[in-house]
Amino acid sequence: MLGGILAAMPGAVAQGLLWGVMALGVYVTFKVLDYADLTVDSSICTGGAVSAVLILKGMNPLLTLVFSILAGMATGAITGFLHTKLKIPPILSGILTQLGLYSVNMRIMGKSNLSLNSNKLSQPTVISLGNVNQSILISVVFVAAVIGVLYWFFGTELGSAVRATGNNSHMVRALGVNTNSMIILGLILSNGLVGLAGGLLAQFQGYADINMGRGAIVIGLASVIIGEVIFGVRFNFAYQLGSIVCGAIIYYIIIAVVLQCGLQTTDLKLFSAVIVALALSLPLFKNKMLKHKKAVVAEKE
Amino acid sequence: MLKITNLQKTFNAGTINEKKALTGVELVINPGDFITVIGGNGAGKSTLLNLIAGVYLPDAGSIILDGIDVTKQPEYKRAAMLGRVFQDPMLGTAGNMGIEENLAMAYRRGKTRGLGWGILNEERKYYKEQLAMLDLGLENRLTSKVRLLSGGQRQALTLLMATLKKPKLLLLDEHTAALDPKTAAKVLQITEQIVNENNLTTLMITHNMKDAIRLGNRLIMMHEGKIVYDISGEEKKSLHVSDLLQKFETVTSGEFANDRMLLS
Ligand SMILES: Nc1ncnc2c1ncn2[C@@H]1O[C@H](COP(=O)(O)OP(=O)(O)OP(=O)(O)O)[C@@H](O)[C@H]1O
Ligand SMILES: [Mg+2]
Numbered sequence: 001m002l003g004g005i006l007a008a009m010p011g012a013v014a015q016g017l018l019w020g021v022m023a024l025g026v027y028v029t030f031k032v033l034d035y036a037d038l039t040v041d042s043s044i045c046t047g048g049a050v051s052a053v054l055i056l057k058g059m060n061p062l063l064t065l066v067f068s069i070l071a072g073m074a075t076g077a078i079t080g081f082l083h084t085k086l087k088i089p090p091i092l093s094g095i096l097t098q099l100g101l102y103s104v105n106m107r108i109m110g111k112s113n114l115s116l117n118s119n120k121l122s123q124p125t126v127i128s129l130g131n132v133n134q135s136i137l138i139s140v141v142f143v144a145a146v147i148g149v150l151y152w153f154f155g156t157e158l159g160s161a162v163r164a165t166g167n168n169s170h171m172v173r174a175l176g177v178n179t180n181s182m183i184i185l186g187l188i189l190s191n192g193l194v195g196l197a198g199g200l201l202a203q204f205q206g207y208a209d210i211n212m213g214r215g216a217i218v219i220g221l222a223s224v225i226i227g228e229v230i231f232g233v234r235f236n237f238a239y240q241l242g243s244i245v246c247g248a249i250i251y252y253i254i255i256a257v258v259l260q261c262g263l264q265t266t267d268l269k270l271f272s273a274v275i276v277a278l279a280l281s282l283p284l285f286k287n288k289m290l291k292h293k294k295a296v297v298a299e300k301e
Numbered sequence: 302m303l304k305i306t307n308l309q310k311t312f313n314a315g316t317i318n319e320k321k322a323l324t325g326v327e328l329v330i331n332p333g334d335f336i337t338v339i340g341g342n343g344a345g346k347s348t349l350l351n352l353i354a355g356v357y358l359p360d361a362g363s364i365i366l367d368g369i370d371v372t373k374q375p376e377y378k379r380a381a382m383l384g385r386v387f388q389d390p391m392l393g394t395a396g397n398m399g400i401e402e403n404l405a406m407a408y409r410r411g412k413t414r415g416l417g418w419g420i421l422n423e424e425r426k427y428y429k430e431q432l433a434m435l436d437l438g439l440e441n442r443l444t445s446k447v448r449l450l451s452g453g454q455r456q457a458l459t460l461l462m463a464t465l466k467k468p469k470l471l472l473l474d475e476h477t478a479a480l481d482p483k484t485a486a487k488v489l490q491i492t493e494q495i496v497n498e499n500n501l502t503t504l505m506i507t508h509n510m511k512d513a514i515r516l517g518n519r520l521i522m523m524h525e526g527k528i529v530y531d532i533s534g535e536e537k538k539s540l541h542v543s544d545l546l547q548k549f550e551t552v553t554s555g556e557f558a559n560d561r562m563l564l565s
Contacts, residue, residue, distance in 0.1 A: 153416075157409060160398075160419035164406055167395040174354070174393070175462075176380035176410045 004260045010132045012256040016249030017139035018200050019219055021146055023227075023248045024241060025193030026220030032154070033166040033186040038094030040220060042101035043075040043191045044213035047198025049108040052116055052208035061125045065199045072195015073188045075101060080184030105210055112210040116203065125203035135204055142200065146193060147241045153189070154237060162186050218272050223248035225279040251275075302502055303330040303353070303470060308362035310348055310526075322348040324526035326362070330470070330504070335496055337513040338506045339545070340523035341553065346506045347388075349523070350472045353504075355379050367469050381411025384463030384501075386456065386476040393459030396448030400439060400458065403447055404428045407462035431461055435491055453484035457491055464495050471496065473505040489516075510542045524552045 022044055029037040047068035054064040075097055082093035106112065116125060127135035153159040164172045165182040172179050194216070202208040227247025233240060254275075255268060263271065308326040313319050322345045330336065340346050352359050353366075355376035363372045371379045387393050394403050405420040405428075425443060432440040435457050439450075447455060456476055463471060473492065477485035493516060496503050507513050513520055519533035520540070529552045532540065 155419055156416045157414035157419050158416060160402060160406055161414050164395045164398060164402075167397045168392070170387075170392050171395055172406075173377045174380055174383075174385045175406050176377050176412070177406075177414065178375070178377045 001260055005257055008256040008260060009253065010136060011129070012252040013249055014127070014132055014136045014139055014204065016252035017136065017143055017245065018197055018204060019252065020143055020223060020245030020248035021200065022194050022197035022216060023220045023223035023244050024146055024150065025190040025197065026217065027224050027241070027244050028150070028186055028190040028193070030221065030224060031166075032163055033183060033190075035090050035166070035183065035186065036094070037076075037079060037187060037190060038091060038217055039075050039079045039097045039101075039187070039191055040094075040194045041213045041216045042098040042105065043072045043194045044198035044201070044216050045105045045208070045210060046075055046101055046108070047072045047195030048202035048208035048212055049105050049114070049198075050195070051199035052114040052202045053108055055116060055121065055125065055203070056114065058122055061123060061203060065126070065196060068195045068199030069192045070195070072198065073192040075195070076187035076189070076191030077184060079191075080187040084180035084183055102210070109208060109210065113207055114202075114209075115207045118206065125206075127200060127204045129204060129206060139200070139204075142196075143245050146196075147238055147245070150241055151238045158185070162189075215269055215272060218276050219248070219251065222251050222272060222276045222279065225276065225282075226250050229279065229282065302332045302334070302367060303328070304363075304365040305329070305353075306363050306365075308349070308352060308364065309360045310345075310352060310357065311360055314360070321526055323352070323359070326526070326528055328521070328528060330502060332502055333500055334519055335501075335503045335517035336505065336519045336521060337517045338504060338521050338523065339508070339510060339513045341549075344523040345526040346523050347474055348526075350385075350474050350504065350506065353470070354383055354385055354472060382469040384410075384466075384468030384471045386459045386463050386471075386473045388475040388478050390452040390455040390459070390479055393462065394447045394455050396446065398447060399444045400432070400447055400450075401425060401428055401443040403458065404431075404462060404465060407465045410466050410468075431465065434494075435461060451484075453480050453488055456480060456484075456488050460488065460491060460495060464499060464501065467499055467501070469502065471501045471503040471505075473503065475506050475508060478508060510545050514540050514542065514545070522548060522552070 022040065026037075026040060029035045050071045051061070051064040051068045054067055055061050079093045079097040082088045082096060083090055088096070118124065118128060118130060127138050129135075154163055161172060161177045162182045162185055165177070165179045166186070169179045172182070198213065201212065224244050224247060227240075227243035227245070230250065231239075231243035231246060255271075258271060259265065259268075305326055305328040308323050310323040311319060311321045326345075326349060338346050338349075348357070351357055353364060355371065355374060355378075358373060363370060365371070366379065366382055385393070395406075401420055405424060408424065428443065429440045432443075437454055437457055439454065439458065447458065450458065456479075460476070476492075477488050480488060489512065492505075495501070503517070505517065514537070518537065519531070520537050521528050521532075522530035522545070530548055
């Protein structure tokens, strides 16, 4: 079994890195904007579908990722429009876009699964299961670039305004910023990253699938929370972003281990849901424990 | 400077919760006016400030600010001309961001935000100087998160943020009400200092009648969505709390005998 676990490690790390890109997108909405955006469950597939279709049409695989990003951004813009202009609550806006995108994704792909069989492609994909080690290296480059861009952006005037909008929109409006624009901008940025992750993921696994994003938001949240719990919220912003990606990698290592222990792949959704539920309730348990400790101490005195 | 004509606002119109908050406010503010606003609970004071700031849009009437009709302008647009401090110390600052980050955002009030750095190095020196004037020791904590500050410190910081870029009109809504008496006095003293030094046109709501008389050059009293009393100059200087109480009695015909105002 140990041998099996070790053999599964490189794949898990590569998966973790790619889902880490998507987790960074989730971080932008969930943590920075304080907006629970469910668009991601579909926009990741949109990114994958766009990349797969364009590759099959003969486009350079690296270039297709640009279109994955743009497609993801467009989905974020739609959710932002639903929420800010049509005044639909955040969660529902995301769900509506997510649902509508299912049909759009089917239209893009033409069928529910598009295979990128490497023998038939004119150019190799950017990353692939055929060369996991190289894929890990390339993914690290992508992750580093994304962290660099986010670090830069959130240091700018515009990025500061987006951060402040998630923290205290009241103040931000009083300081002359259109908070609706900031929310739309944040959603665009977030889903652009998710689209990129989708494109990379499709290339890595060698296919785009209509169900590839189901439960993505949960994986993103799990990564964000695992990263925060293990590495703490300290040092600078880049450290925090890095810890989220590490959180995603740890998540996929755990998954690899439980799979080797005999869990079925179909059991994973339940497993993920339980992990995230536990992680999200962690602060509550911490408080209870603290109170309990205090009560015990008080009793002794 | 500011000209308000027949301003009206009803909340939840047509429902059982209908509440006429403003019923025709007329007000002209001259440049350099420092006006204190008093009135009982629900008199419409906050609503008046919120309408000026654009938090809500009025049902009728007009607001002309510095020659520009802002009656229907969105809140974030007219913010370029306004400085605001709220009653709740949490509302005026972003707790998860540093002191300097908050100041840098305030410094850019009314300016389009681009992809330049959120804070430039040379700004930090200026912020330090400004913070030092508050005399709260904040000048050595530029990168501290604002949520670590006390309510009074946050309110003083909000005041500085509201005036860092000189506003055409400063709106203060009971900005010391949530503070303990000593801190409230300190924040009020800082308010006076900043308003006087910059000769800011100011509208300040307060429940403290002594403060209302002592500060500013003009005092207005609101009741049931209208301005019922407007006094300035020498007449205001010679005002006593008892005069105000009596004025209150006449406009309310005694019905507000238990009002919070009478207690302070
Ligand atoms: N957003 C709102 N929705 C519904 N009713 C409101 C709203 N804001 C104010 N009101 C009502 O309008 C009336 C005037 O309220 P306002 O807050 O302006 O009074 P105020 O003079 O500031 O009183 P206070 O001294 O208690 O702060 C009150 O009856 C209040 O309940
Ligand atoms: Mg009020």
